[in-house]
Amino acid sequence: MCDAWAAEFDDKLAASAGPLDPGLARAGIELFRTLPATAKRQVLLCTDLHAGNILAAQREPWLTIDPKPYIGDPTYDALQHLLNCEQRLATDPIGLATRTADLLGLDPDRLLTWLFARCVQESIDQPELREVAARIAPA
Numbered sequence: 001m002c003d004a005w006a007a008e009f010d011d012k013l014a015a016s017a018g019p020l021d022p023g024l025a026r027a028g029i030e031l032f033r034t035l036p037a038t039a040k041r042q043v044l045l046c047t048d049l050h051a052g053n054i055l056a057a058q059r060e061p062w063l064t065i066d067p068k069p070y071i072g073d074p075t076y077d078a079l080q081h082l083l084n085c086e087q088r089l090a091t092d093p094i095g096l097a098t099r100t101a102d103l104l105g106l107d108p109d110r111l112l113t114w115l116f117a118r119c120v121q122e123s124i125d126q127p128e129l130r131e132v133a134a135r136i137a138p139a
Contacts, residue, residue, distance in 0.1 A: 001047070001070050005121055006033045012124045020123055024133060028120025031138075035114060039073035049077050050084040075101075075110045079118045086128075093132050112136055 006029050013025060046053075047068040057063035078100050082089060088096045097115050101108035119133035 001072075002032050002036050009121050009124065016124055020130060021134065024130075024137060025120060025123075027137065028117045028123075028133060031113060031117040032121050035117060036072055036076075039075070041074065042071050043074045045070045045072050045074070045077045047077065048080055050081045052084070073114075075106050075114055078104055078106065078111055079114055082115055083118065083122065083129075089132055090128065093136050097136075113138060 009025075009029055009032075013020065046064060047070050048066055049064065053064060053066045055063045055065060082093075082096060082100060085096060093115065094112065097112045098108045100106075101111040116133055116136045116138065119129040119136070123129045123133055
């Protein structure tokens with residue numbers, strides 16, 4: 001999935017005249033391509049896990065709907081939720097990622113790296129993510 005989305009990003013970037021920093025774009029998409037292979041373990045992912053896809057249920061307290069299953073890095077699954085927290089993401093992306101990683105028992109640095117890569121990958125269609133990507137870019 002990440003390879004396909006990275007290729008789609010490359011095509012869109014070549015066709016766009018938007019103000020996306022070329023160095024930031026290269027760094028983010030390179031991470032988007034390489035991060036999956038560096039995971040310490042792989043699990044079944046939902047990949048579309050966010051508040052709108054969690055329902056109260058009778059057989060269990062919560063029911064997750066609309067999965068788009070892939071096998072991959074467990075850290076990846078937190079990303080869609082972070083992207084859907086638009087106001088908090090714009091205000092304090094590092095704090096949001098750190099709190100989320102803590103709640104989920106994830107490595108906060110890895111989640112922040114994934115968030116940077118995903119913000120770059122989404123930034124052509126969602127220009128508001130360009131600023132977030134610039135603020136959390138790895139040093």
